[in-house]
Each structure stands twice: as C-alpha cells, then as structure tokens.
C-alpha cells in the first residue's frame with residue numbers, strides 16, 4: 001500500500017489494484033510476450049482488449065441501443081470544437097449554459113464556429129450554483145444545448161438532468177464520469193476526458209446518439225468527423241491503446257465495486273463526510289449551494305488565506321498530496337474521485353481538525 005492520498009483534480013488517483021495489475025502485465029500481457037503498449041492495434045490481442053473495454057463501459061452505464069461509444073484522442077477540449085463542427089448541420093447557433101470555468105472554455109471555442117446563446121448563467125453569484133432549469137432561456141431552433149455536468153474547478157455539480165425537448169442535450173461529464181448512474185437516453189452526447197475518473201490522460205470517451213452522427217459538413221476533416229470514427233470503431237487511426245487498456249481495467253474494478261450504484265453510495269458517503277466537516281465550523285468554508293455541491297471536487301478556503309502555504313506544507317508531510325486549489329480561484333481543492341478510498345477522506349479531515357486546533 002502506498003501511504004499517501006492524492007487529491008489531484010486530474011490527472012488523478014487510480015485504484016491501486018488497477019495499477020498493480022497493469023504493473024504485473026507490463027512486460028507480458030497474458031502470455032502474449034508483449035506489453036499492451038507494443039501491440040498492433042489491429043492484432044487479435046489488442047482488438048480483444050478494446051472490445052472488452054467498450055462492452056464493460058456500455059454495461060456499467062447501461063448505454064442503450066442507438067448510441068455509439070467512441071474512444072478518441074484530444075481530450076475533452078477537442079470535443080469543445082468537434083461538437084459544433086458535427087452538430088450544427090446548417091443551423092446557425094447553439095445554446096450553452098455557463099456554470100463556471102469549463103463551461104466558459106466550451107463557450108469560447110464554440111463561439112469561433114457558431115452563434116452561442118448563453119441560455120443561463122450563474123455568473124451573478126460567482127458560479128456557486130446551477131441555474132434552475134425553469135429559468136433557462138432556450139432557443140427552440142438551437143442545434144443543441146451544452147452543459148457541464150460537473151465543474152471541476154468550482155466544485156458545482158448538476159443535481160438532475162434538464163429536459164431540452166427535441167433539442168439534443170450535450171454534456172461534458174469529464175470529472176463525474178462513472179461516479180453515479182446516468183440515464184444516457186436523456187442525452188444526445190455525453191463526453192469527457194479520461195484522466196479525471198477513468199484512466200491515464202490521452203483519451204476522451206464520447207457516447208453519441210446515432211442520428212447525430214453523419215451531419216458534419218463536407219469541409220470537416222475525417223479525423224474531426226464522428227461518422228468516420230464510428231464507422232471505423234474508433235480505429236480510424238491508431239487509438240490511444242494503453243489508455244483504453246487501463247480504462248478497461250478501471251471498468252472491471254468498477255464492476256467489482258457493485259457498478260455505478262455501488263460506487264455512488266461510497267461517493268455520497270465520502271463527500272457528505274467532508275462537507276459535514278466543512279460546515280461544522282467557521283475555519284473552513286465551501287461556497288457552493290448545497291444541492292449543487294460536487295461529490296467529486298470539493299473546493300474550500302481557510303478563514304485566513306495567509307495560512308494556505310502552511311496548510312499545504314503540513315498536508316504534504318501528512319501524505320495528503322495536491323490539495324492546492326486551481327490557480328484561478330485559490331484556496332484548496334480536494335478531488336475525491338471514485339478511486340479515493342474512504343480512509344483518504346478520513347485522514348484529510350483528521351489533518352484539517354489538527355491544523356485548525358493549532359492555528360485558530
């Protein structure tokens with residue numbers, strides 16, 4: 001056992017069991033004499049790994065028929081561009097909901113390609129909540145509605161799925177992917193980078209409804225066209241093979257945790273424990289409206305920011321790593337993804353308690 005707990009927002013902690021298995025299989029995968037990294041992506045060994053990962057992902061999320069699951073490169077950021085390139089289909093604009101830093105990045109990128117209607121925003125209260133769905137000013141002619149289901153930096157998570165009628169709902173779930181069950185049938189596209197909750201950096205997962213594939217204009221290069229990727233089963237070019245393999249190990253680990261219902265229970269328990277502690281005094285503070293507090297990313301500030309450096313130095317000594325908040329907001333942030341054990345959260349709270357005692 002490693003005696004540290006890693007609270008990084010991403011790339012982030014992976015289950016120790018998975019890392020050990022990957023290490024055991026590093027030089028010789030299942031008697032093949034090859035590392036997964038060395039395999040041809042067209043060979044039967046890797047094709048098997050790829051197909052199993054896809055099947056396990058579909059099983060975990062209960063992805064319905066009529067949706068493709070793609071393993072792509074370019075991270076979630078490439079999807080910020082691919083989504084308008086593929087979904088506009090002759091329309092001029094799309095609706096975006098602005099709940100924080102990642103929403104803003106998606107909006108900015110879409111703005112290069114189409115007219116963006118910001119249908120709702122929580123800028124008025126420093127992005128500390130998700131605007132009530134009934135207040136959204138949706139455009140019925142929009143090509144799609146884009147949301148970020150979990151703002152990794154602000155620690156703001158949707159507590160439901162909006163109803164956008166016939167307009168496809170497109171969701172960035174990078175930082176709460178597979179942390180809870182999700183009704184995929186409510187979405188046109190669900191996408192995210194792998195490095196927050198699923199595996200190594202270098203891969204994005206896109207789950208897309210079949211009717212949204214094949215709408216890209218003639219000018220869109222094949223590598224940016226969902227249709228080309230779907231027709232090639234995510235092997236239009238060399239896929240991120242090692243990333244798919246490790247993600248596949250994580251999917252199997254999740255199945256052993258009781259699937260998404262099982263992991264959700266643990267995520268509720270871990271996050272409730274930390275928020276209850278933050279709310280129990282005045283020394284630490286989380287600004288997010290209770291119903292939208294993220295189960296994955298928990299930002300908090302100290303009553304006196306002059307103590308930040310001492311807090312971080314002491315945490316590191318106690319084996320509690322990467323608690324520094326995002327440079328845009330300061331303070332602290334504890335990311336407690338699926339792979340963070342309950343013990344990590346308990347150790348963090350114990351440290352915070354001690355720190356408060358000596359400094360308050």
Ligand SMILES: *Cc1c(COP(=O)(O)O)cnc(C)c1O
Nearest residue numbers: 075076077102152172174175193
């Ligand atoms: C990290 C993150 C991204 C960007 O992911 P990349 O893989 O670095 O492109 C986008 N959206 C959210 C919500 C994120 O947390």
